[in-house]
Amino acid sequence: MPATVAIIRCDSYDESSVFDAVGRALELLGGAERFVRDGERIVLKPNFLVGATPDKVVNTHPMVFSAAARHLQAASAKLSYGDSPGFGNALAAARKIGIAQVAETLGVTYADFSEGRQVSFAEGELIKQFTIASAVLDSDGLVTLPKLKTHALTRMTGAVKNQFGCIPGMLKGEFHMRMPDVDRFAQMLVDLNRLLRPRLAIVDGIVGMQGNGPRGGDPRQIGAIIVSDDLVAVDATVCRIMNLDTALVGTVTYGTAWGLGDADDITYVGDPIEEFVVADYDVNRSPQSTTGSTGGGTLAKRLIVPRPVIDPTKCTACGTCVSVCPVDPKAVDWANGKGVPPVHDYGRCIRCYCCQELCPERAIDVRVPPLGRFLHARQ
Ligand code: SF4
Numbered sequence: 001m002p003a004t005v006a007i008i009r010c011d012s013y014d015e016s017s018v019f020d021a022v023g024r025a026l027e028l029l030g031g032a033e034r035f036v037r038d039g040e041r042i043v044l045k046p047n048f049l050v051g052a053t054p055d056k057v058v059n060t061h062p063m064v065f066s067a068a069a070r071h072l073q074a075a076s077a078k079l080s081y082g083d084s085p086g087f088g089n090a091l092a093a094a095r096k097i098g099i100a101q102v103a104e105t106l107g108v109t110y111a112d113f114s115e116g117r118q119v120s121f122a123e124g125e126l127i128k129q130f131t132i133a134s135a136v137l138d139s140d141g142l143v144t145l146p147k148l149k150t151h152a153l154t155r156m157t158g159a160v161k162n163q164f165g166c167i168p169g170m171l172k173g174e175f176h177m178r179m180p181d182v183d184r185f186a187q188m189l190v191d192l193n194r195l196l197r198p199r200l201a202i203v204d205g206i207v208g209m210q211g212n213g214p215r216g217g218d219p220r221q222i223g224a225i226i227v228s229d230d231l232v233a234v235d236a237t238v239c240r241i242m243n244l245d246t247a248l249v250g251t252v253t254y255g256t257a258w259g260l261g262d263a264d265d266i267t268y269v270g271d272p273i274e275e276f277v278v279a280d281y282d283v284n285r286s287p288q289s290t291t292g293s294t295g296g297g298t299l300a301k302r303l304i305v306p307r308p309v310i311d312p313t314k315c316t317a318c319g320t321c322v323s324v325c326p327v328d329p330k331a332v333d334w335a336n337g338k339g340v341p342p343v344h345d346y347g348r349c350i351r352c353y354c355c356q357e358l359c360p361e362r363a364i365d366v367r368v369p370p371l372g373r374f375l376h377a378r379q
């Protein structure tokens with residue numbers, strides 16, 4: 001089915017500007033009432049990857065959360081919000097970001113995503129069973145509020161990947177272990193979204209993250225609020241803004257192939273999409289063959305696939321990377337003792353990049369090994 005994506009210019013996080021931009025986008029799509037009905041219990045799913053202040057551009061900005069919540073409340077939805085960050089306490093993270101305070105002011109209740117239930121999904125192309133946060137399962141619907149960012153594994157993170165946070169806590173690590181290949185990981189995300197069927201995506205693309213995302217990258221001004229009920233079309237739109245080929249992004253290719261949405265037939269409403277394209281956005285545009293993970297596979301792959309590398313001048317030996325590594329025994333560990341930077345074992349490492357994603361000091365970079373760079377140069 002053809003998709004409609006609203007994209008609206010909004011150059012700052014000024015509260016009324018963001019409110020107006022989200023409102024205009026919703027109007028162009030037929031109004032918030034098209035997506036939520038009177039009295040429905042709707043869970044808002046912002047991205048609060050870690051507790052970090054908005055200037056770090058890691059998480060959905062509180063003003064985007066506020067605007068989305070106010071418009072949906074005006075359509076008489078009963079709102080809650082939650083996320084399951086990869087590490088640490090979710091509510092503490094929401095408070096540090098500022099979302100918890102906005103939610104309290106608006107009467108949006110906190111939903112604990114740490115407990116879940118198993119759900120069968122016979123229609124799954126790859127995954128037939130998920131464990132989903134009970135708060136999501138007990139709601140009438142989900143509205144996703146992603147942050148536009150780069151991502152070491154999936155290149156970009158937009159609307160589809162944001163639902164990974166509906167899987168409670170450390171269970172996410174299991175999926176990385178079961179799906180170490182980036183294509184299969186994207187397929188899992190598409191199945192997850194086919195199960196959850198979010199009603200709507202409202203993307204914080206005002207200031208995105210580029211470079212070493214999704215946590216350690218740099219801010220990049222874009223000035224966009226992106227809204228649609230087609231999450232695949234939203235991800236394709238994010239790719240276009242980043243000047244990234246959608247063929248390299250599995251949530252778009254499999255999302256279209258498996259009927260989650262339609263990236264091939266998008267109608268844009270609002271401001272011209274061309275005005276938002278950032279041609280030199282710092283994102284991984286290298287060929288598919290040298291991205292993602294090896295699953296600990298062949299020596300050749302180990303030598304060419306991008307690997308996490310610790311910068312010892314930034315590392316504080318906090319141990320977060322060791323804690324979040326899903327491999328058993330750990331693929332990053334205290335080989336030189338505690339108190340000094342951990343050491344990666346690239347033979348064990350499945351290249352899920354969870355350590356890079358969650359390092360609080362931005363001390364882990366993802367780098368292509370010398371042989372991979374050599375092969376790139378020849379392509
Ligand atoms: S998470 Fe980052 S700062 Fe902490 S030990 Fe690992 S590399 Fe060092």
Ligand code: SF4
Pocket residue numbers: 308321324325326327331332344348349350351352353354355356
């Ligand atoms: S070392 Fe890092 S990239 Fe490798 S498996 Fe562990 S968390 Fe994933």
